[in-house]
Amino acid sequence: MMDWAFLFEITLTGIASGGLYALAALAFVMVYKATRVVNIAIGEMLMVGGYLFFTFAALWAMPLWLAIPATVLACGFLGAVIERTMIRPLLGEPPISVFMVTVGLGSVLVGMVEMIWSADQRRLPDFMPSSPIMVGDAFLAPKVFWGAVIAAVLIAAVLLVFRFWRGGVALRATASDQAAAYSVGINVPRVFSLAWVASAMLAAISGIIVGSIGGISSSMGVFGLSVLVVVIVGGLDSVLGALVGGILIGLVEALAGAYLGGEYKLLATFVVLVVILMLRPYGLYGTREIERL
């Protein structure tokens, strides 16, 4: 005897929370697509976004329409700084080195957040509409819903940008072949900076939303591990994959949590990861890497 209403409700929530994952995954894909860098510090960049918003909106009591853009811009600046100081010098090094640099970066960010804001958990000021969303009899938490909506809008925007805007095309060109992009006159270093800035800004938005839901703390970065699974499932360099992967993982987590128990959530996610790695290592939509001797 299946409780269909329950299943429906869980599915709805799963899809919506998947939208949150998709947004953070988008930030990750942005960097990988342009620079082939696996940025495992994406969770920590998200955290910095949450904390900056906290500072602007709660501590300095800026109005929302000022606080959100300020956070986004500040994070964009941070992204540019990171790219210039830590990623650019490692151009040409094996990918594992750059990966480890982002690991180090994550550690540094957590340390800085703890130093400036202390490690206490905090809540962000509420700013999203709080009336519950009802789909028939099923209930959907409003924050999650609106977060998913924002994520969907941003992903659609990014997809369009990549297709139609010159900068987006330049990004794709740099991603497929750096040398060729140089030779057609694309300013490759500028493209790299652009990618990191955009990624950081997306991470900031994601951080604000995730922080509004679960509060902010210096261990928020662990969200990044689930995001890693999402991008592997979807494909490291696919924007559409980020969306689909996010929804899929959100669903899997919700179903696992509902039917098996809270402790199985992370396990289910990682089992999905292993399965995907064995069956389709490049993800659902990722480009196949062909190794040449």
Added chain:
Amino acid sequence: MRIGTLKESYVADAALFDSRTQHAWLAIATALLLLFPFMASDYWLYMACLVAINVASSTGLNILTGYTGLVSLGQAAFMGLGAYTVAILQTRYGTPFLLNLLAGGVVAMLGGIVVGIPSLRVKGLYLAIATIAASFITHFLFANLRITGGTGGLSLPPARIFGLDLDTSFRLYWLIVPVMVLMLLGAANLFRTRIGRAFIAIRDRDISAEVLGIPLLRYKLLSFGLSSFYAGVAGGLWAYFFRVVTPESFPLSMSIFFLAAIIVGGMGSILGGILGAVFMTLVPELLKLVFDWLPGGADLTVFLSPVRLIVFGALIIGFLVFEPLGLAEMWRRTRRFFHLWPFRN
């Protein structure tokens, strides 16, 4: 200045330590290791044991990542497998500790081989992420199986040798350090054999290695197995040292610590593994000393933990940007300086 090294037999040529100066160094190092526990305070003995365990585990990771080129973020998970095996055997069956250590190594080895299976299909970073999955799956097992004591973990009685309890840092030193030395010698010797050279070939260009006739899957799994055996034994020593194992004892951040240790130390050399582990284990202590000396008193100690994190991350970034070959390279440069003195090159 070392000019020529004449060898007159194959045995001499293939020897691990081939010059008189190296023999002298070895003798001094051995003497230091033997005398240290009698001169050091309890705290430094504790640190020495911890460093030795980290050196053993880092060497294992070096075999896998430094020499075979397979990036792994699962070293802590394999240590956990070894530690829990030792804990279960010791508490349930009371078997002698050497046997437990070996069993811990074997169980971890099996785990490593299982985790290594995806290495056939995925490479590089994808493999690293698969090992993260291993970390979480083992954590889940530790926290939810009855036999591992759940989230409370297991506490074990100290190892016994001839009726003597190994329960102080001083006594544990005599267990941990010899085991570590054995493991180091084993690893150093590994890379004079065919297997070791195969590992290095796989790291450099694995498709070419296969063309040369090295069966990839077998050697990759062997590498995983060996490195996790090392991790398992190190984990067993860890269990005897701390005498409590919980699922939280082997988090992902510990795997990251070991990876950072071999990067900072220098991947692909045994000396690098040693230097990196020693350095990364002692840096937090050094920071604490610095904080103790600074004026400002108790208020500053609030910043110790975040500063540790920042220094850890900065060290990784710094070494990767400025000295990618790590401390071992710095050491080699210093040695070359003294070898060639008074000449420059």
Added chain:
Amino acid sequence: MNPQRISSRRRSLMLGAAAAGATALTQPLSVLAQGAEEIILGGSIPMTGVFAFAGIGINAGIQDYLKIVNDAGGVKGRKIKYVPEDTGYKVDVSVATFKKITSQNKVNLYYGDSTGFAKTINPELDRNGNILMTGASFATELNDPKKYPNQFMVGPDYTEMFGILLNHIAKEKPGAKVAFVYSDSEFGRDPIESSEALAKKLGLSVPIKIMTPAGSVDVSTEVIKLRRAAPDYTIFHGYILAPIPEFISQGKQQGMTSKWMGTFWTMDSSTVMKMGEVGDGFMGVMPFRYYYDTEKAPMLEKIRAMRSEYQSTAYIQGFLATMLFTESVKRCLDAGKPLTGPNLKAALNTLKDFDTGGLIGVPITISGNSIPVGRVYKADMKAQKMVAASDWIKL
């Protein structure tokens, strides 16, 4: 051959010098910096990391009480010296600082930062034999005088905390449905099984137990499950703040009528106030009075005189722990016994109807390892205070 011999000799010389230097370093860096007859209180305190707010409070509480004691001349003329080290709430750092402090001082009293540490250090503690230890953990397992003879806790253990809440519920609404929401950690899982059994004994039912993974952000699925169980009361355990406010706000949005409760580490006033609107009416068990309680409490007045801003319940815990430490030392010295772990513990266990100066509302008796006393408090958001919602309950 000449150059080689010179450089090898030079190298050996340098190595020898380095060895000598290293040997010098291995001596403890501080000479036993103990004054005459001082009693040492060592501490592995989590002043940074996730438990920092508690660690800072505990640190201040210990220091303040020792100031009161030492200013009055100490215990039988002997002053108590506090030697803390930060641990970042990590077990191996806590163990390392314990070893460091005990190797550099003769320690008789120790404060530990976590359940993990308390369990790990227990064999060392027993071997050392000179130390009485307490800490920030109220784990049920530690409340076993046979297994942990040299340790105690400054309050009820987590199962007893649940017991106090369940007793209160059984009185208010017999036969009620009580849901447990707890975190996937040792801290969280500790009291769940035994509390479920206790609930059944008291005639209450536990329709659902929900465990949330550590560090989970989105709890919507869990809230859906909780709503479907329609409990009358929901007890949270194993958290400090998150994800409780999210649970409550989503639960209220979905029309849940459950009353919301928590245990010790959630119940600090500043933590509950951070919940905002949704925290109004949040209840929980607290064995101590709050800093701003106005009932007659001479110790609270002293604290308020020493510190004009709000002090957390962690501060009061540290303060009280030191009070109990000092009392044990006093009774031990009065009986003419040397300061060893078992003697100090025995002295502690002679505390019957001991008056804590009002920090705990009733006189306490410590017969085992815990103090099974507490009161249910309720959050009043308008007044930004926690107000008492029950009498002092002794288990």
